[in-house]
Amino acid sequence: MKTITTLMCFIFMSSLCLAQESPDAKAPGKIGISYSSFGTNDVIRFQDLDGAGSYDSDHFFTLGLTYLHPIKNGLFLETGFEYSEHTLVVNPNLPPDMDGESYQTDLTLINIPITLRTNFWNYFFLNGGLILDIDASSQSQIDSQTGIGGLLGIGANYDFKCGASIFVNPYFKAHSLIPFSGEKYAQRLMESGIRLGLTYNLGK
Numbered sequence: 744m745k746t747i748t749t750l751m752c753f754i755f756m757s758s759l760c761l762a763q764e765s766p767d768a769k770a771p772g773k774i775g776i777s778y779s780s781f782g783t784n785d786v787i788r789f790q791d792l793d794g795a796g797s798y799d800s801d802h803f804f805t806l807g808l809t810y811l812h813p814i815k816n817g818l819f820l821e822t823g824f825e826y827s828e829h830t831l832v833v834n835p836n837l838p839p840d841m842d843g844e845s846y847q848t849d850l851t852l853i854n855i856p857i858t859l860r861t862n863f864w865n866y867f868f869l870n871g872g873l874i875l876d877i878d879a880s881s882q883s884q885i886d887s888q889t890g891i892g893g894l895l896g897i898g899a900n901y902d903f904k905c906g907a908s909i910f911v912n913p914y915f916k917a918h919s920l921i922p923f924s925g926e927k928y929a930q931r932l933m934e935s936g937i938r939l940g941l942t943y944n945l946g947k
Contacts, residue, residue: 772812772819773908775942779805782936784829786885788928798885799832801847805854809940817862821870825854829932833884848884850932852918853877858894868910871895876918886930890919896938906947912938 786798805827812820829850858872874892896914903909918932 771944771946772810773942773944775809775811775908775940777805777807777809777825777912777938777940779803779807779825779827779914779936779938782934784831784932784934786831786930786932788930790928797834799834799845801830801832803827803829803934803936805936805938807854807938807940809942811860811942814859819860819862821858821860821872822856825852825856827852827854829934831885849880850883850885850888851879851881852888852932853879854892856894862900866899866901868898868900868912869896870898870912870914874916874918885932886919886926887922887924888919888932889924890922892916892918892920892931898938902944906944908942908944910938910940910942912940914938 780803782803783800784803785800805825807823807825809821809823812822814820829852830847831850832845833848834845854877855875856872857875858870860868860870862868871894874894876888876890876892878888880887894914894916896912898910898912898914900908900910914936916934918934919929920931922929922931
């Protein structure tokens with residue numbers, strides 16, 4: 744756990760140092776909006792518990808505001824604010840004489856990504872980094888997802904001469920890899936989907 748936390752801090756501090764040292768960091772960044780869905784969401788534990796129920800993916804969506812800060816040579820620090828709603832199906836593991844019918848449960852998350860994005864081959868990019876998860880659910884049958892998660896994705900981007908850009912970004916998110924709840928066998932939300940976005944270059 745200490746090793747993971749130290750590595751995360753090192754990545755974040757390194758990106759800040761690069762931004763301060765590079766002349767490109769003085770250039771205006773990009774601001775935009777995004778929508779994510781078209782994928783799966785699931786709940787796992789790193790260690791299985793005897794008698795625990797299971798979960799099936801149902802649906803989700805995420806709305807986001809994003810900011811891309813240039814570092815150097817096609818490398819960006821990407822952050823922002825995301826609001827997401829997840830619905831999953833709970834399959835209780837109960838004796839035959841009890842009601843074991845499946846039912847839905849909802850999660851509401853607020854995410855603050857801190858990731859690096861690097862461009863290649865003119866139209867493509869890789870992105871990955873950390874997510875600060877805040878569980879804003881009013882009622883849920885799933886452990887709190889407040890904690891630190893991770894993100895990894897690949898995408899395509901097209902820039903218009905007017906300063907606008909569009910992008911598509913298939914991704915995988917692992918929420919609450921480091922949970923703040925203190926649960927010994929904490930549940931983690933695993934999410935894969937496609938993010939669609941529109942950004943505008945503030946330098947135009």
